[in-house]
Amino acid sequence: MRKLPAKLASQLYGAAELIAERGLDGTKIEDIAEATGIPKATIYYHLDGKNAVLEFLLSDLLDMIAGAVGVAVSSAEDARTRLEAAVVAQLGVMLEHPFLCRALVGDLGRATRLPELALALRAAFYEPIEQLLADGVADGSLRQVPNPGAVALSVFGAITVAGLTAAVEGPSDAPSADAVRLSASICELIFDGLATRGS
């Protein structure tokens, strides 16, 4: 089940918009069959049901994010700079795949209940951030905080919610420019905060 032919895989993306729009519940297998041109029997030959369709689509998105972030994170810069790069990378992928993001948000519950996906979610979104915050303390580019776990979670939330919302709201025609802009706002928040400065 883990190696469906490339051709089918690419056709399956035709279902993303459908699922994004109506949710997996509101989408009949027959609809997916029609939208993708893959007959129902064939879908069932390769995939173990509806959930597997979602799982396939989302794990792909998550892999893309994890990949892009992984690249961004592995430069030689200090952690703070790498965190900025990671945010841009993550938002870039998200804004480029708005339908997948909408599907993810819409069926988040299901996603977190699919063990494979839950892991991939963590790996794509949360872990890199957690790691970077720790690195930043080590290399002095970020500040030590009393409760790193909670803070990492909040940073993760700040980035992800902003990204998902942006992706969900409007498919943009210049995703990577938007990603840069949005990431600037987010980084300003998480680095400098909102308090009025003495300086």
Next chain:
Amino acid sequence: MRKLPAKLASQLYGAAELIAERGLDGTKIEDIAEATGIPKATIYYHLDGKNAVLEFLLSDLLDMIAGAVGVAVSSAEDARTRLEAAVVAQLGVMLEHPFLCRALVGDLGRATRLPELALALRAAFYEPIEQLLADGVADGSLRQVPNPGAVALSVFGAITVAGLTAAVEGPSDAPSADAVRLSASICELIFDGLATRGS
């Protein structure tokens, strides 16, 4: 449909844990009937189906949050202080109702597709924050940022994700103490940021 008898309403809460655990899909109406003691026919007499059960439970949670936050926000302090109070209030309610939070996360997609709930979600979580950030700029207790909308969204994400995760992970035995602790971490992040200070 908006005024089910108090007795039934209270019984319905018995379904929250069930839904939190398995998701609405994984929960049969018959299960809900059994868990709450309300027979299926009666459920259908008052409510228009499964979604309405979820809608009832979640709109209640959202009302509680909106209420608590509303109180916190309406003090005479400066915006920054009120924002802190709002965070504590929001987290307090969330940690006190872990099952409802889990149900919310698990069926977020469905929730956002129910128009009433989508509005209540916005009103409970996002709008107060947006307002406070604006107030803060006005009264000088918070800094002006180039893109207030995006920042408000990130702040919202930071608080909500941290809160939901905490609620989902472990039902705590001292919710309000935990809320205070967690909110301190979050506020430190959103006010002071993570950059290393010159000072």
Next chain:
DNA sequence: CACTGGTTTGTACTTCCAGTACAACATACG
């Protein structure tokens, strides 16, 4: 008390859809 209107509930039914079974067909490759 009897009448009336709303609730409550059991039971049986309809409908819809995910998933299965299976047979016929295609394609490839030895």
Next chain:
DNA sequence: CGTATGTTGTACTGGAAGTACAAACCAGTG
């Protein structure tokens, strides 16, 4: 050619949501 692996149509099964409805129940109210 023939065996294996994929592809697809069609018909079926099973389970759960939601509906229909009638019988019971429970106020009030005259």
